[in-house]
Each structure stands twice: as structure tokens, then as C-alpha cells.
Amino acid sequence: MDLKTLYAPVKNDLADVEGNFKSLADFWKKDFPDLHDMLKHILVGGKILRPALTFMSGRCIDGKTDRILKMATANELMHIATLVHDDAIDRADTRRGRVTVNKLWGTEKAILLGDFLFARAGEFAASTDNLRVTKLFSQTLGIIAVGELRQARDIFSASQNMEGYLQRIAGKTAALLKMSSESGAILAGGTEEQIQTLANYGYNLGLAFQIVDDILDFIGTEKELGKPVGSDLRQGTVTLPALLLMQRQPNSNPVSRFLAGKDREENIARAIEQIKSSGIIEESYREAEKYSEKAINLLEGLPESTCKEALKALASYLVRRRN
């Protein structure tokens, strides 16, 4: 099973999102070639997971509508905008194996390109003519920003716990996956119960997805990740595996020593090694699977459909993926 196979039921829909992206970039080709180049660079690649979720959730209830396409486009644009700002903040050089906007065009233009993408995302959301998803859009952007601000606050802090970790990943990742499935259900005309079911599905999927992301940051290869191994910890962000290591060795551990600025290179190497050899990865996966299973179980109440099966398969796949 790979993503392409999983996305088969919404393949044409996803091609339409790519069509929207192409139009978005092409619009500026003559009048503002620099903006065109930046958009061409950033609007490709990625898992296009958020639009897939929106389409699949919509199809669990009803067929395709033009409004769902608009919202799916908005959801992916918001995601890309947050990535552009994240990379500017982290001063990251690569993303998805490609050079970042901030590295190519500078932090200044990355900030403005992100703002531009937020604006276009908002326009796509409002173009659904549905106030509920338009409000959800702004609320979600606010939640993401607060999640990111909490992460920035906690950077290089040794006093962290599971509650704070979950709060952060709920904000920075689960909120957008929740919006992606929820908005599909709203625009397909789902009942309030169906909407809440798919919203909760997306939320739990988001938690599982981010935990796996945080695991892969330790066990993936640089080639698979498209960025250096242990990037999060290097940036001072304590994710689940690092947190578990700190909890297992409360008196002294390489993560705390790294955060305190002691022998950074040596301690980060030790942290990665101990995380990989201590059963922490397995424990982290169990945590991710807990949310993934919860997401799958939530779907039971929905009528049988190809897309319902695809959403289940997606939740299973996302905890098994390698990148």
C-alpha cells in the first residue's frame, strides 16, 4: 500500500487541486515573475494529505461538489503557508528534500510569501460561500499560530511533560487535519453527528500523524526525511521520543544535557542512539497507534462507502509510513 493507491478514489479531485495551484502561479507569470517562480517552487510535492482528507470526508457523505474542491485547495494552501513560515523561523535549508524559500529568496520574502498564501487560502475558503467553514478556517489558523507560539516558548526547555506535548501537536498539526475532514463533511451537507465524527477522525489522525513524524525524525534517514536526522531536537524542540528518554532517566540524560548546552554534538548523537535502542520508539508507536485506532473506530457509525474504507486504510498507513 502506498499513498497513490490510497488516494485512488479521489485521484481526479486531487488533480483539480493541482490545477488550481497551477492557475494560481500562472496568474503572476507576466506581471510579477518573481512571485510566479516562488509559487511554482512551493506549490509542488508534499503528501497533499489535507485535500485528500477533505475529498474523502465529503464523499463519505455525498458526491463531489465544486465547493469541496475550493475548500480542499484552501486547506493545502494554509498548510503550505505554515511550512513556509516554519522554515523561515527554523532557518531550515531543506524541506521535502528541496531547498526552502527562505534559503533561496531570504527570510523577508518567505514571511511575505507565507502571508500571501494565507490570504489566497482564505479567499478559497470564503469562495465556498459557506460561513461555517470560513469561520472554521480563521479559527484553525489561530489555533495553529498558538500551537507554534507554544512550541517557540518551550524551545530548549527541560521542564516539559506529555500534556504540554499533546497540546502543542494538537495545535500545530491536528487542528488542520481536523479542519480538512470537518470542512469536507460540512460542505457535503453531513448531519451534525457526521460532521463531528469526521472532525474527531481528523483530529485523532492528526495526533497519530504528528507522533509518527516525530518518531521518523529520529529513525529515518536523511534521504527519507529530506532533512537532517534529529532536526527537531537540534532546534530545541522536545518531541515524544526525547520526552520519554527524559522521563526514563530523570536524573541525567543526553537530552537534558543537550538542552542545557553541554557537549551538544556528543549528546545529540547519544540521545538518538539511546532513543533507538531502548524500546522508546516502540512505545512512541504504541501512542500513535492508540490515536490511529481511535480514528478508525470513530468511522464505524458512517454508512459503508469506498471513501470510508480509504479513510480507514489511510489511518493504518500513516502510522506505518517511512516518510
Added chain:
Amino acid sequence: MDLKTLYAPVKNDLADVEGNFKSLADFWKKDFPDLHDMLKHILVGGKILRPALTFMSGRCIDGKTDRILKMATANELMHIATLVHDDAIDRADTRRGRVTVNKLWGTEKAILLGDFLFARAGEFAASTDNLRVTKLFSQTLGIIAVGELRQARDIFSASQNMEGYLQRIAGKTAALLKMSSESGAILAGGTEEQIQTLANYGYNLGLAFQIVDDILDFIGTEKELGKPVGSDLRQGTVTLPALLLMQRQPNSNPVSRFLAGKDREENIARAIEQIKSSGIIEESYREAEKYSEKAINLLEGLPESTCKEALKALASYLVRRRN
């Protein structure tokens, strides 16, 4: 005449915006004190021109509505968000005589705070339950971002002209003033003609306002400006006075020499001096007055009201202000 006197007809409305700002900051006091502090710092001061425009435009047509208050709050929040990102981009130390967010909390948090403010602004706009102003909001944010991107592209470029200058200030300033007056007219239930009249008023006022801003950057004192004299040119941004000097001395002038990196301190001092002593300031003011008068004339078609007179007085005041 000062702003306080001009704002008298909408004094209570503006106090309500401040009330919204206080609630917005206070919400985070317990749960996230750092965010509370940042909001307290940034949500004070300023001209609150955009909410004033929204209220006055609304009152030209009808009385006060709760939806106009929401939109007035959205308009000012969007303005503040753009300032936070601008200062992060320019690495500015002071704004309105106060230390900037990026200086106090770092560029990273300034980017995220700006995103948070855009999100809250979008929520306020959507909470009007009016799709037209909600769409206008995202469109305007897009126009501002493109205006800023054009400014970033043109930085330290010696090949600039009046058309490009007007295109930039239309994007970075006039679009938001247009939205401020237009949204007030829409939410007050104005006719399409009234809406277009007030939209055009705001747009022309915005051009006049920005030209005066660009003049004051050369002729103001550091105390009046709340930032160093000649800041724009120092950042490599060629505004109207600098552009006029380049046009008057096409073969050699201190602006071009500064942009080319030759004896920067000497050339910027010369540029400021020549701009002040050559009639360029007067010519720039005539340009600003052209737009200010156009704004005033546009209002003729509207019924007589206190707020119509206030909008006229505002347009006259804004080209005479010193800060």
C-alpha cells in the same frame, strides 16, 4: 484640529474596539502569559484610523451595528499584523516610539504573532456573518502581501518610476483603507453606489496618507516619527521624494549613489538635505493633496451627516499631520 477631535463622532465606537482588544489579550493571561504580554504590548497606541474609517463610513449611511464593530476590529487587527511582519522584515527596533516585537521577543515570535493576529482578524471579519466583507478581507490581505513583495523586490533598485511607486503604495496601504471604508458601507446596508463611493474615498485617502507618510520620513524629527529620519531610504525603499530627486538629476544624484552602495552615510545625508531644499517636498505634497481632494469630492454624492463632514475633515487633516 487633531485626531481626537476628528474622531469625536465615533469616540464610543472606538472605545469598543479597545474593549475588544483588551478581551483578546486578557483571554491568554492565565493559560499563556507570554502571548498575553505580546498582545498587551502591540494592541495599544497608533492612530486607530482604520476602525475610525469603518465607523464613519457606516454612519454616513446608517447608525451603529454590532457587525460594524466586529469589522472595525478586524481591520485594525489586520493592520497591526502587517506592522508586526513589516518590522520583522525590516529588523526595525522601534515603531510609534516603542520597541518592536521582533526586538523584544525575536523575529521568530514576531512572525507567529503576526500570523495569530491575521487569524484573529479573519475571525472577527467572519463573525460579521457577511460573506462579502469576509471575501473582501482575504482579497485585501492578498493585495497587501503582493504590495509588500513588490516593495521587497524593488529594494535597492535604481530603476523605479511613478507607476511602480503608486502600484506599491496602493497595495501596501490604500487597499486596507479602502477595505476599512468599504466594509463599513457594506455592513451599514449601503446601496452599491454608496459602497463604491466610500470604497474609492478610502482608496484615494490611502494614497494621500502613504505619500504623506513617505514625506514625513524625510522632514519629520526622530521624536515625531518614532523612528530614525530617512528610514525608508536606509532600508533601500525609494519613496516619492527620493524618486523625484532621481528624476530631477537623472545623471547623478545622492539617492542612486546610496542605492549603489557608494559612501552610504554621506549620500543619505545629502539626499535628505537636497530633498528638503529643492521644492521636492512641496511637489510631493501637491501629489498627496490631489488624492486627498479627490477623496473629498467623491463624498459629495452622499447625504449630509456629521460623519460625512468628519470624513472630509479627516482627508484634509491627514495631509497636514506631522506624525
